[in-house]
Amino acid sequence: MIQAEGLTKRYGDKTAVNDISFTVKPGMVTGFLGPNGAGKSTTMRMIVGLDRPSEGSVTVNGKPYAAHHAPLREVGALLDAKAIHTGRSAYNHLLAMGATHGIGKARVNEVIGLTGLESVAGKRVGGFSLGMGQRLGIAAALLGDPATLILDEPVNGLDPEGVMWVRQLARHLASEGRTIFLSSHLMSEMALTADHLIVLGRGRIIADAPVADILATSTRTAVKLRSPRADQLAQLLQGADVTITTTEHDALTITGLTAPVIGEAAAQAGIALHELTPVGASLEEAYMELTQDDVEYHAGTTPTITEEAAR
């Protein structure tokens, strides 16, 4: 359980996180979503006490992170895959991290096995690929067998197998009743992993709802149809809240009416339909809609999602 109350972080006159309050509940995967520069990483660093909030507070399992007797058992955090000394082997890194809490070799070997790092555990981290670095970061986060797991962009640099593994791991750990808080700028990834979404844009929360609700609120839920008498049908279906676009000479895309309503109307008018397809908005589209005014870096007119730059 993570609870943030009026959390604010300012760097000089730039406000990275602006008065946000949210709760991340146990037993589910909560996605933390937003364009780059939205304040996701800053928020996560404040949760584990690396950055001090300018205002507000955040607690983990009822206490500030630093007040816990065994912080690594409360929270496992992957905040930056590169937060590892490059001159040390993966095994020694984990051993040193674990030693602070009296976590020994047995558990270190366990998380090495869990993350598939057996073959490189003895090698120095400097030679690791981005994907191996991510796995090592996740291994470190799992060391204390934590009740809450915070993962900042965990699938960055992972191969498809690794992405699938992170997804399964997150879902599995959530099913054990743990709190899983996972950030990404990739909506498609979240659609497959998260139960609940907190969407951040320019340091403010612009949505905090179950994934299904965020999908449902999208205005882009549409119905595609094909008919030889498409023009007639378009006139028939016109209404106040209805938008009809002609995509081809015999095809229409209609928003504001459901497929059954359209089907019934066509049948009553005796118009034959060759296709009638409800088109659910993808989470990606819903996300674009939510964040279109909150993307910090626009490229021309298209909101772009680029690699995270300076924090």
Next chain:
Amino acid sequence: MSATTITTRPDARLSAPGIVRSEWIKLRSVRSTVWSYAIVVAASIGIAALLASTFGFGEQIPPAELHNGIIVQAATFGLYIGQLVVAVLGVLVISGEYSTGMIRSTLTAVPTRLPALAAKAVVLFVSTFVVGLVSVFGALLLALPILAGYGIEADFGDGALLGNLVLAALYLGLVSLFALGLGTILRSSAGGIAATLGVILLLPTIISAVIGITQAQWAMDISPYMFATAGTGIFSPGGPLSQGENLLVVLAWVAVSLVGGALLLKRRDA
């Protein structure tokens, strides 16, 4: 690779001995530590051998009361190089964590922060002190028979000889702490090393240059309080300050550096 069930470990908790053990694992598991300490020992013993065999006494054997001083000088001369290596190592112990991002892992494991710095200080000091002991006593063992060839014999009677060698090793440990503090303040390897070597090497040179040119009284007054000047005075008596006073001066430098580092570590975002 599948998500297997994770067994629980209810006994795990943050503890001071645990943090010290963690820092010990960190110190011994990077190559720079091993190299640095190897160089300190090698320089100490090598220079002692060189110095002892090239002392030019001619036919005249120095008076007996000077023998112990000559022996201490031979055994500790290598520390002039050793202290520079240890200074670099002391900075790297913390600046290496900043440059690689490791500091964020460290401070996530020890979110109250100061215990992590304290553990680093303890581990670094003890390791460097032990390496210092190995260096000076190794150098002593090598220098003794060579010097005996000139008729210079050690007098272990009053314990001052061995005491001074232990103090020399202590000074080496204090150099590492001073460097650790500056590295924590500056958070950068280049900046930390430049600042530490500047204080150890450059500052006394500048002060003597000022004295040489201007004869300024203030420069003569502060000269004995420079870090390295007081530092060598800890184990080689005869300067304007007593050995105990020199130790206090060096401890004050170390305290300013470490307390400054601790305050900033506690306050700053990582």
